[in-house]
Amino acid sequence: MVLGTRLSPIASVPRVVLCERCPIRRHGVCDQVDPHDFERMASDGPRVRNLAAGSVLFGEGDAFDRVFTLQAGWALTSKLFEDGHRQIIRFVLPGDLIGFEGSEATGMAYGAEAITAVRLCGMEHSMFFKECSCSPRFAMNYAEAVTREAMLAWNHVGALGQQSARGRVANLLVELHQRVRAIEGGDDPAVWLPINQTHIADATGMTPVHVCRTLKRMRQEGLLEFSKGRLVLIDPGRLAAVA
Amino acid sequence: MVLGTRLSPIASVPRVVLCERCPIRRHGVCDQVDPHDFERMASDGPRVRNLAAGSVLFGEGDAFDRVFTLQAGWALTSKLFEDGHRQIIRFVLPGDLIGFEGSEATGMAYGAEAITAVRLCGMEHSMFFKECSCSPRFAMNYAEAVTREAMLAWNHVGALGQQSARGRVANLLVELHQRVRAIEGGDDPAVWLPINQTHIADATGMTPVHVCRTLKRMRQEGLLEFSKGRLVLIDPGRLAAVA
DNA sequence: CGATATTTTGACATGGATCAAGTCTAGTGG
DNA sequence: CCACTAGACTTGATCCATGTCAAAATATCG
Numbered sequence: 001m002v003l004g005t006r007l008s009p010i011a012s013v014p015r016v017v018l019c020e021r022c023p024i025r026r027h028g029v030c031d032q033v034d035p036h037d038f039e040r041m042a043s044d045g046p047r048v049r050n051l052a053a054g055s056v057l058f059g060e061g062d063a064f065d066r067v068f069t070l071q072a073g074w075a076l077t078s079k080l081f082e083d084g085h086r087q088i089i090r091f092v093l094p095g096d097l098i099g100f101e102g103s104e105a106t107g108m109a110y111g112a113e114a115i116t117a118v119r120l121c122g123m124e125h126s127m128f129f130k131e132c133s134c135s136p137r138f139a140m141n142y143a144e145a146v147t148r149e150a151m152l153a154w155n156h157v158g159a160l161g162q163q164s165a166r167g168r169v170a171n172l173l174v175e176l177h178q179r180v181r182a183i184e185g186g187d188d189p190a191v192w193l194p195i196n197q198t199h200i201a202d203a204t205g206m207t208p209v210h211v212c213r214t215l216k217r218m219r220q221e222g223l224l225e226f227s228k229g230r231l232v233l234i235d236p237g238r239l240a241a242v243a
Numbered sequence: 244m245v246l247g248t249r250l251s252p253i254a255s256v257p258r259v260v261l262c263e264r265c266p267i268r269r270h271g272v273c274d275q276v277d278p279h280d281f282e283r284m285a286s287d288g289p290r291v292r293n294l295a296a297g298s299v300l301f302g303e304g305d306a307f308d309r310v311f312t313l314q315a316g317w318a319l320t321s322k323l324f325e326d327g328h329r330q331i332i333r334f335v336l337p338g339d340l341i342g343f344e345g346s347e348a349t350g351m352a353y354g355a356e357a358i359t360a361v362r363l364c365g366m367e368h369s370m371f372f373k374e375c376s377c378s379p380r381f382a383m384n385y386a387e388a389v390t391r392e393a394m395l396a397w398n399h400v401g402a403l404g405q406q407s408a409r410g411r412v413a414n415l416l417v418e419l420h421q422r423v424r425a426i427e428g429g430d431d432p433a434v435w436l437p438i439n440q441t442h443i444a445d446a447t448g449m450t451p452v453h454v455c456r457t458l459k460r461m462r463q464e465g466l467l468e469f470s471k472g473r474l475v476l477i478d479p480g481r482l483a484a485v486a
Numbered sequence: 487c488g489a490t491a492t493t494t495t496g497a498c499a500t501g502g503a504t505c506a507a508g509t510c511t512a513g514t515g516g
Numbered sequence: 517c518c519a520c521t522a523g524a525c526t527t528g529a530t531c532c533a534t535g536t537c538a539a540a541a542t543a544t545c546g
Contacts, residue, residue, distance in 0.1 A: 089401065101393070101394060101397065109394055109398075132383050136381075137376060139386055147343060149393050150344070150393040153397055154352065157332055157403060158324075158330040160403035165501075198524080205404030206502075208525085209505095209527090210502055210503070212524095212527085213502090213526085214502095439491095440492075449534075449535090450534075452495090453535070456494085471543085
């Protein structure tokens with residue numbers, strides 16, 4: 001099958017852990033579900049895992065048994081289609097929850113894999129839900145995190161449904177820029193995204209070829225620069241209008 | 244693609260119909276947030292509202308101040324674009340939560356309006372969250388409801404990103420069919436959806452013209468029938484394959 | 487029964503997909 | 517240090533699914 005080129009690009013992003021160029025970093029605070037809670041509760045076993053870039057965290061249909069917070073690195077969740085195409089559902093950044101996208105009945109609705117090397121802190125669902133049912137605050141934090149994810153997903157729906165290729169690419173890059181900013185602070189106009197054009201294609205529902213052309217045009221128009229993971233929003237105002 | 248993975252399992256909900264052609268119906272139970280709780284808590288004022296078809300429940304950017312359960316009728320949430328197009332984000336069916344799609348900071352992320360006449364049971368956010376923080380079960384139910392919405396949204400993302408017009412239409416109609424079934428029970432192959440081709444177009448990101456052509460073709464191929472809101476899935480197997 | 491929305495049909499335009507090379511880059515091994 | 521290689525990125529030529537515009541047919545409703 002033609003899967004090869006579409007599925008493996010990640011494997012080549014495998015820059016090693018904890019280097020300055022790559023976005024692997026420690027994370028002290030997690031505003032989604034308090035990691036202190038999370039780590040305390042996960043105390044009945046070794047629950048922090050380090051995984052290499054390209055690792056599969058879970059596959060579509062796997063048992064729905066564990067939730068994680070991503071402490072470091074980037075991951076993605078995606079759905080695979082028979083024709084070999086995949087849709088990237090969301091990019092998972094440090095501090096985000098992952099593993100709640102399933103149900104007891106049907107297992108995980110989507111697969112997840114590490115884009116860079118990652119560090120995960122995970123716990124059994126049974127325990128997670130038990131904790132939720134004991135602690136309203138914890139459950140509320142969880143609900144808020146999921147609401148945030150849902151809002152991102154709805155934005156994505158809007159972009160995919162109504163926008164041109166330009167708009168979808170702009171939308172995605174601006175969103176990622178904002179999320180990275182929110183995590184890292186600072187205001188260097190350049191941010192580092194460990195993704196390539198194939199990721200953008202799979203997230204926006206375009207072909208890599210057309211992503212390339214679209215980026216080229218945006219570059220020529222002075223909207224942004226994106227090369228080897230370095231993203232600079234040159235004209236945020238005009239970009240926002242496009243998005 | 245396996246149908247099961249595309250369509251989130253919606254736990255079966257209540258029953259009881261009020262008028263035969265129109266989907267307005269009484270609702271005894273709500274598995275998302277227990278309406279008994281909901282109504283009890285909303286006791287400090289008249290909180291059940293009846294609204295006519297076409298009413299605006301809230302607009303994009305409105306204050307984020309109230310959540311509702313939809314007791315009867317259909318509603319939709321949508322995002323409007325400058326060019327006049329709109330993206331329907333989700334269809335809200337009896338038993339669903341509505342009004343949690345926003346944040347204190349930015350207000351409601353999307354607008355909502357009634358498709359049919361609706362009955363809403365609503366309460367202030369402040370009270371809703373207070374109740375959540377006192378009752379883990381309530382908070383958990385809320386979290387589960389939100390998770391279900393997020394999964395529907397992700398399905399929608401996958402459909403919009405990777406599927407042809409046929410696939411998107413099939414996807415939407417099959418999903419709605421299942422949701423209605425889950426609510427109404429029974430197994431009449433025909434279900435009543437109070438939507439028209441324009442709704443389908445706005446939800447799938449197509450033009451009404453092309454929706455029409457697509458439906459015509461599917462009808463000719465013996466896949467389904469959809470006319471004046473009456474939907475019959477003639478060949479669910481093949482439809483699932485298309486979707 | 488006229489007025490207004492919805493659905494259907496046709497002719498034509500176009501954004502993006504597809505196919506096919508070619509170039510550039512970062513690893514790898516000698 | 518260089519040659520080799522496999523991905524990733526570019527570019528060009530061509531095709532087709534879907535959008536756009538226009539108008540007729542049909543349903544809905546006061």
